[in-house]
Amino acid sequence: MGKLPAFVSLSGLVAAVVTACGSRTGLLVPGPQGGGDDGGAPSDALPPLDVPEPPDGPGDCPDGASTLVYVISSQNELFSFYPPTATFTPIGVISCPDPGGATPFSMAVDRAGVAYVLFNDGLLFQVSTLTAACTPTPFQPGGGVGFSQTFGMGYSRAPSGTGELLYVAADNVDPAGNLGPSTLATLDTTSLSVHVIGQFLPSILQPELTGTGSGGLFAFYATNGGGDSAIGQVDRTTAAVVAQAVLPGVAQGAGWAFAFWGGDFYTFTAPDQVDTVVTRYRPSDGSIATVATTPGQTIVGAGVSTCAPQR
16 A cells, blocks of 8 residues: 555545544444444454464465565565565666656565556556566556555455455545545456455455465554554455454554565554554564664555465
8 A cells, every 4th residue: 555645635534534533443434333332343342363374285386485575665666575584675666657657556466476566546567576677557547347546455365265366455535535435346467357345344444455375365454543553354255354453553654565474464664754664463472573674665565475475
């Protein structure tokens, strides 16, 4: 997820936050499904994350251990990130032919190492994770169904058990520029068609997504008025947020991204509005640790193959 879309005014965002905030649930929007007496969304009652492991035995990812996380910055720099050492390696500056001067907004990476980079004007590009070479796609903003111009995205293993699907989370904005509850969908990267699943429930705003090789799907979103954040486990068939882990003090700031590798979640946030801070959340013990920073680079997209290590 990149910087706030150009068409969202700060006043519109403030209005959306004020409308959305419960006293403890931040950007989880209260509504008829709320479970608290104070009108808050039922996040307080959500169970902890359950990150399933893939079945033992040979799979279709023999080189999974060498899989990296890839990140893109709003400065157009593509990097790889190796979680065990928390190190970044520059790959190159992408040069996507976007005449409007737009900047990267979100990214996902498939099993073949192809990155799909969304710009904040809604154009989608294929980017090589080896060379940073950029190729336009014929994807049209809105996906032909009035879908959001900007969205978070991440791959998850397909329900059939083979292959993977690209899930996207739309940033819904009304004509006045106010952010509304986000919508989950899939994006077919062959036909470039969008299939809408439904609105996230409880409602969340501007989530970034990551998935797992065992078919899990997770969202990263702001809470507590933006001062904290959370990771939510998402039912891929209904868009329901069924479990949650709160990350106190992890503020998304000017740009944010999200990835799963080796049993842990990695968040990329810019609380000072420029430099990205990398935070590791370990669901096995609930620990939260800052593991790296990227001075001068604002990471706005992260992608990792579903072949990456799962534990």
